[in-house]
Amino acid sequence: MLINNEFNEEKIQSPQQYIWSIFKSKNIAVVSMWAVVALILIAIFCQYIMPYPPALQHPDMLLLPPYWVDGSNPAHLLGTDDLGRDTFSRLLKGIQLTLTGALLITVAISLLGLIIGSTAALLKGVKASIVHHLLDALLTIPTLLTALILIVLFGMSFENSLLAVSLSLLPQFIRGIYNCIETELNKQYVVALRLDGSTNLRLLRYGILPNIIEPIVTLLNRIFTMAVLEITTLGFLGFGANLEEIELGALIAKNLDLIYISPYLVLFPGLAIFMIIIIFNIFAEGIRHAVIEGED
Amino acid sequence: MFNYLIRRLYLLCITSIILTIIAFSIQHLTVGNTLDSNVFSQYLDYLISISQGELGVSALDNQPILKTALIAFISTLELCFFAFIFASIIGVPLGILAGLERNRGIDYSIMSIALIGLALPVFWVAIIFTMLPNLTGWVMPIDGNISVIYEVPMVTGIMLIDSLLVSEQYQLSAFYNHLVHIVLPATVLAIFLISEIIRLTRHSITMIMRSNYIKAAHTKGFSRPQIVYRHVLKNAIPPIIHQLRLQISTIISFAMAIEIVFSYQGAGMWLFVSIQQGDYLALSTAILIISGFILILSIIVDLLLVLISPTKRKVLYADQ
Numbered sequence: 213m214l215i216n217n218e219f220n221e222e223k224i225q226s227p228q229q230y231i232w233s234i235f236k237s238k239n240i241a242v243v244s245m246w247a248v249v250a251l252i253l254i255a256i257f258c259q260y261i262m263p264y265p266p267a268l269q270h271p272d273m274l275l276l277p278p279y280w281v282d283g284s285n286p287a288h289l290l291g292t293d294d295l296g297r298d299t300f301s302r303l304l305k306g307i308q309l310t311l312t313g314a315l316l317i318t319v320a321i322s323l324l325g326l327i328i329g330s331t332a333a334l335l336k337g338v339k340a341s342i343v344h345h346l347l348d349a350l351l352t353i354p355t356l357l358t359a360l361i362l363i364v365l366f367g368m369s370f371e372n373s374l375l376a377v378s379l380s381l382l383p384q385f386i387r388g389i390y391n392c393i394e395t396e397l398n399k400q401y402v403v404a405l406r407l408d409g410s411t412n413l414r415l416l417r418y419g420i421l422p423n424i425i426e427p428i429v430t431l432l433n434r435i436f437t438m439a440v441l442e443i444t445t446l447g448f449l450g451f452g453a454n455l456e457e458i459e460l461g462a463l464i465a466k467n468l469d470l471i472y473i474s475p476y477l478v479l480f481p482g483l484a485i486f487m488i489i490i491i492f493n494i495f496a497e498g499i500r501h502a503v504i505e506g507e508d
Numbered sequence: 509m510f511n512y513l514i515r516r517l518y519l520l521c522i523t524s525i526i527l528t529i530i531a532f533s534i535q536h537l538t539v540g541n542t543l544d545s546n547v548f549s550q551y552l553d554y555l556i557s558i559s560q561g562e563l564g565v566s567a568l569d570n571q572p573i574l575k576t577a578l579i580a581f582i583s584t585l586e587l588c589f590f591a592f593i594f595a596s597i598i599g600v601p602l603g604i605l606a607g608l609e610r611n612r613g614i615d616y617s618i619m620s621i622a623l624i625g626l627a628l629p630v631f632w633v634a635i636i637f638t639m640l641p642n643l644t645g646w647v648m649p650i651d652g653n654i655s656v657i658y659e660v661p662m663v664t665g666i667m668l669i670d671s672l673l674v675s676e677q678y679q680l681s682a683f684y685n686h687l688v689h690i691v692l693p694a695t696v697l698a699i700f701l702i703s704e705i706i707r708l709t710r711h712s713i714t715m716i717m718r719s720n721y722i723k724a725a726h727t728k729g730f731s732r733p734q735i736v737y738r739h740v741l742k743n744a745i746p747p748i749i750h751q752l753r754l755q756i757s758t759i760i761s762f763a764m765a766i767e768i769v770f771s772y773q774g775a776g777m778w779l780f781v782s783i784q785q786g787d788y789l790a791l792s793t794a795i796l797i798i799s800g801f802i803l804i805l806s807i808i809v810d811l812l813l814v815l816i817s818p819t820k821r822k823v824l825y826a827d828q
Contacts, residue, residue: 348519349526351754352799352806356761357779361534361791364783438758441629445765448631449780464632471639482632489627 227422231506241498247491251311258308262301263289266458270296275474293477294470302458307484309370309459310447314439314488317378321385321435322428329389330420333397334412347390350383359442363451370457377442381435388431392424426503433496437489444485460485512814516807527799528555531792538788558796567787576778577793579665581801583653584774586668588763590694595701602702603709604744608736610714618706625703630762634696634769649689651771658682693770697763708751712744746817753809756802 225233235241254261264270276291277284278299284291290299332343350358358380359373366372396402397420405419447461458466460481467477532554536547557563566573606618641648653667654660660670660682671682716722717740725735764776771777775798782790814820 345519345522345526349523349530349799352523352527352757352802353530353795354757354761354764354798354802356764356776357791357794357798360779360783361795364788364791365534365537437626444629445631449765449768461629461631464635468635471635472642475639478632478635482629482635485629485632486624486627489629490623493623493627 227506231502234505235498235502238498238501240494241502244491244494244498248495251307251488251491252315254304255308255311255315258304262304264298264301266297266302266305268297268301270298272296275470277474278476290480291474291476293467293474299477299480302463303460303480303484306458306460306463306481307488309457310440310443310461310485311488313370313374313377313443313459314436317374317381317439317443318432318436320378321382321439322432325382325385325389329386330393330416332386333390333393334416347383347387351387353380355380355384355438355442356445359446360451363446368451370459373443373446373451377439377446380442381438384438385431385435388427389424392427392431393420396420396423426500426507429496429500429503433493433500436492436496440485440489509814513811516810520803520807523803524800527795527803528558531795534795535789535792538791563793563796564789566782566789568782568785573789573793574797577775577790577797579662580773580778581775581797582665583667583772584760584763584767584776585801586666587690587693587697587767587772587774588759590690591697591701591763592759594694594698595705598698599702599705600709600748603706604713604736604741606706607710607713607717607744608732610710610717615710619710622703622706622710625699626707628699630696630700631765631769633699634693634766637692637696638769640692648692649685650692653689653773654682654686655689658685689772693763693766693772696766697759700762701759704755705748705752708748709744712747712751713740715747716740716743743819746813746820749809749813753806756805760798760802 235245270288270292273285273288273292274296275294276288278290279286279288288298288300290303292298293302328343332340332347335343355377359376362376362379363372366375393416402415402419405415410419443459444461444464447459447463448465450462450465463481464478467474467481471478529551532551535554536550561574562572563574565571566576569576602618602621606615609615638650640646641650649655654671658671658674658678658681660667660674663670663673667686668683671686672680674682722735722739725739730738760775764774764779766772767774767776768780775794779790779794782788
């Protein structure tokens with residue numbers, strides 16, 4: 213085999229490749245990445261993984277415990293609830309709804325927030341101060357209160373609760389982006405780019421955005437975490453989901469009466485929320501470390 | 509300093525005007541008022557009624573809604589206060605330790621605890637905590653602010669002081685009873701707060717340990733405790749306070765979710781019950797009270813920061 217090493221070409225890695233190579237070298241980060249992929253696959257192919265339809269009732273098998281406890285039935289891996297519905301299927305359905313909701317919110321907020329935040333940071337004068345004061349006012353309203361108000365205005369449904377959560381988290385993200393760009397604008401290379409005569413758009417694309425990846429990852433991670441927590445909180449309070457759409461918080465609320473008879477019904481959805489958040493947090497932390505090391 | 513004060517007060521005015529507009533439009537959209545067709549004059553009336561402290565009467569119990577809301581919100585603040593004290597006592601030393609021992613075993617274990625604390629959904633932890641007395645056999649109340657056998661008259665509105673004032677009748681047992689009722693909800697809120705404080709403290713400490721004056725102190729031959737007490741802590745505390753100031757609204761919204769699980773009579777429970785029974789006047793009142801409180805508190809914290817930290821003052825003078 214001919215080894216083509218005649219002209220010893222030195223390849224210089226692009227920053228993205230360099231960050232990726234650092235990311236690959238960390239075991240926990242790679243494991244969490246595959247866990248994230250697995251969660252997303254579960255959310256997409258939920259229909260095909262579920263052993264039973266989530267609303268199917270088995271009247272002869274009520275309140276079964278999970279398979280490792282005595283008196284369980286191997287047909288229902290994680291047991292059943294008081295109407296004989298399979299816990300595992302309901303859990304998967306709940307994960308699908310919560311995760312897709314949170315991911316949708318994160319994507320929508322990041323797009324909208326980037327546009328509004330960078331516009332606000334690059335503007336000057338009256339327009340900028342209007343945005344500034346409006347954000348200040350919106351930030352003082354607790355997110356749960358905002359979500360409750362929007363749900364009262366729009367009516368109760370899962371879609372509206374998603375809308376409410378995203379609108380209540382949007383000011384935080386805009387403020388975060390605004391602060392990042394504001395600190396970046398005072399640096400010397402931005403002044404140099406300005407002296408070169410670059411337009412605002414070019415300044416943003418080549419000057420600022422590549423340098424604020426790390427704070428953006430942190431912000432997005434925070435927004436995702438808060439989105440999961442708020443969707444489930446609204447579901448738990450009974451403002452989000454209806455009977456068909458059992459997202460994880462609503463699942464906990466529905467099973468709350470059974471907590472002394474079969475605590476697993478409350479334990480599992482909570483653990484599922486915990487796992488979703490912790491997996492995404494470790495993944496984001498891995499990216500953040502890779503970006504920081506790549507910049508050094 | 510004077511200029512700074514004026515600027516903050518000016519910001520306070522504009523932000524509170526925006527808040528009243530938001531509150532007014534919510535009230536307009538939910539409750540509605542068809543007496544006068546002109547929205548602008550209605551808004552002026554609304555402003556006048558706010559300045560007189562008359563926000564209307566609750567549809568549920570015909571009491572003035574401002575009084576109910578204030579009493580409920582003060583209970584929430586009591587909860588947040590206890591949780592905050594508890595969390596600072598535990599969180600700050602752990603955060604300092606993690607920041608000083610960066611990238612060692614102890615740092616990783618403390619940060620894992622912080623990560624877990626942040627990832628646990630608060631209402632679920634609250635449910636688990638309501639089960640704890642049953643599982644472990646402690647005698648702990650899990651609902652309400654105080655046992656119904658105590659009749660505490662409303663004097664200041666703050667239950668902590670009110671229950672002390674009836675000590676002639678109950679010999680402090682009402683006070684202890686109220687404290688015991690707060691313990692579990694405050695612990696749940698503190699779990700979230702501890703992990704937040706640990707993260708902030710660690711970040712702030714590591715930033716300062718990298719700076720040049722710490723290296724200079726090392727070369728002078730100071731021992732590590734000396735450096736930490738004289739240089740690190742003084743400079744690390746202001747950024748933590750500043751970051752926590754931005755989190756106040758998150759803390760209050762978590763406290764509201766916890767209250768609903770423990771049926772603790774605070775702002776969360778009051779809002780929840782009001783919305784479920786269709787008394788939407790509660791929404792605009794809640795915005796005025798809670799956001800107004802957060803606004804005023806954040807300005808006070810800003811002023812405090814300027815007073816205690818010379819670096820903030822430097823920025824101030826450069827502005828002029």
